Amino acid sequence: xIIALLYLILSGTYLLVIPILTYWxxxxxxxxxxxxxxxxxxxxxxxxxxGMLLLSPFLNFRPKPRQI
Numbered sequence: 001x002i003i004a005l006l007y008l009i010l011s012g013t014y015l016l017v018i019p020i021l022t023y024w025x026x027x028x029x030x031x032x033x034x035x036x037x038x039x040x041x042x043x044x045x046x047x048x049x050x051g052m053l054l055l056s057p058f059l060n061f062r063p064k065p066r067q068i
Contacts, residue, residue: 019051023059 022044033041045052 014048015051015054019048019055022048022052023055023061027061 025044026041029037029041
């Protein structure tokens, strides 16, 4: 029973918690990131791709309108 609970917690963390934090991080830093940080962002998206794919229908990140 404990092992099943551990699997449930780890899979929930991998598929939901960390991708939500990654989405938040990307929205905060996307336009001001350095090249090293941008490579780190690409790594996060690649590593947590199943969770990002799971959350993508519910999140919308259209570019913000520019102010002239």
